Amino acid sequence: MAGPLEQFEIQPLYPIEVAGYDLSFTNASAWMIFALLVTWGFLFFGMRKSELVPGRWQSAVEGLYEFVHGMVDTNIGPKGKKYVPFIFSLFIFILIANLAGLFPYAFTVTSHIAVTFAFAAFIFFMCVLIGLAKHGFRFFSLFLPAGTPWFLWILVIPIEMISFLSRPITLSVRLFANMTAGHILLKIFIGFVVSLGVAGGIWSVVGILPFAMTVALFGLELIVAVVQAYVFALLTTVYLNDSINLHH
Amino acid sequence: MTEPRPNELPFEARLAAARARAEGSPSPKQVAANAFAQGTRLAIELVVAVLVGAAIGYGLDVFFGTSPFLLLVMFMFGLVAGFLNLVRAVSYEQAKITQAELDALPVVEDDDDDEKW
Numbered sequence: 001m002a003g004p005l006e007q008f009e010i011q012p013l014y015p016i017e018v019a020g021y022d023l024s025f026t027n028a029s030a031w032m033i034f035a036l037l038v039t040w041g042f043l044f045f046g047m048r049k050s051e052l053v054p055g056r057w058q059s060a061v062e063g064l065y066e067f068v069h070g071m072v073d074t075n076i077g078p079k080g081k082k083y084v085p086f087i088f089s090l091f092i093f094i095l096i097a098n099l100a101g102l103f104p105y106a107f108t109v110t111s112h113i114a115v116t117f118a119f120a121a122f123i124f125f126m127c128v129l130i131g132l133a134k135h136g137f138r139f140f141s142l143f144l145p146a147g148t149p150w151f152l153w154i155l156v157i158p159i160e161m162i163s164f165l166s167r168p169i170t171l172s173v174r175l176f177a178n179m180t181a182g183h184i185l186l187k188i189f190i191g192f193v194v195s196l197g198v199a200g201g202i203w204s205v206v207g208i209l210p211f212a213m214t215v216a217l218f219g220l221e222l223i224v225a226v227v228q229a230y231v232f233a234l235l236t237t238v239y240l241n242d243s244i245n246l247h248h
Numbered sequence: 249m250t251e252p253r254p255n256e257l258p259f260e261a262r263l264a265a266a267r268a269r270a271e272g273s274p275s276p277k278q279v280a281a282n283a284f285a286q287g288t289r290l291a292i293e294l295v296v297a298v299l300v301g302a303a304i305g306y307g308l309d310v311f312f313g314t315s316p317f318l319l320l321v322m323f324m325f326g327l328v329a330g331f332l333n334l335v336r337a338v339s340y341e342q343a344k345i346t347q348a349e350l351d352a353l354p355v356v357e358d359d360d361d362d363e364k365w
Contacts, residue, residue, distance in 0.1 A: 158322070158325045159329045162297055162301045162304065162325055162329035163297060163332055163333055163336075165304070166293075166296045166297040166299075166329065166330075169299075170289075170292050170293055170296045170333075173292050174292050220280070220284075223278060223281035224284070227282065228285065231285060238340070
């Protein structure tokens, strides 16, 4: 019986080494490409005919797009239109990576902080650069809420800076922690089912309890996978809004 | 025949009935998952801000050689920033307009074919 943490191991599938760096094609890379292919297939085959009266598949694609479009519209407003493709890509990639990870023998890409922090750091630098490009040095007024009396500046500025710097970390840790914790929990309960089943006799009957728990947890994990992808995209729009519209 | 066949009802009535059937109240599992997501979000907001503050303080201490004073000061700032994050996250959730409130708004006829943007 494999331990609950073995599912997160990175295994090189095709070793590549460039100038002393290990750039192997790993199971994580493979599942990222898988998520990319599923996304591509979903969008391509959904919109291939692109009829005026959409069929089921086309409706699903359009509904998802409208959902992201609405989210950006409510959080950023008219200036956010050009960021819809970015938020949409982010949302659908994380959603499919989360959901694909729930299949047995699958690897959950988003259960690695290296992956989620790469996203969050990219979003953070993007927010800073967009803010600086749009507002110049006035962007730093983000650290000083309007109407702060001068004698509070020395307190408010460090607090706001820490609050701002903690954004990429909260964004990445939330997704990574949710996915990792859920998968560990699932694996532990599935482990109970197997070991109780092997024990035989009355213990095999008791094994129904962790099995029922696994089924319930799996449903919960499905919701968590969707909600976390949504929260990640939502907070990205909230952070982008601060850079674009520059007011709290 | 005492009651009209479904197809004889006006379209709006059938649509409203179908909407009511489809929406219903969210399942307990959905409520639990949302509450869980909300809870982890708030917990992480608080903890991470404290850690970032402490990390900045430690870095400044190493740079200026003032250990451990800046660490302590920035730790406190981090704590305050964490609570600020908490307040912002909660008030953001509360500021959301619910669908019921939107439905209560008066409906204005759309008089042009322009897109929203």
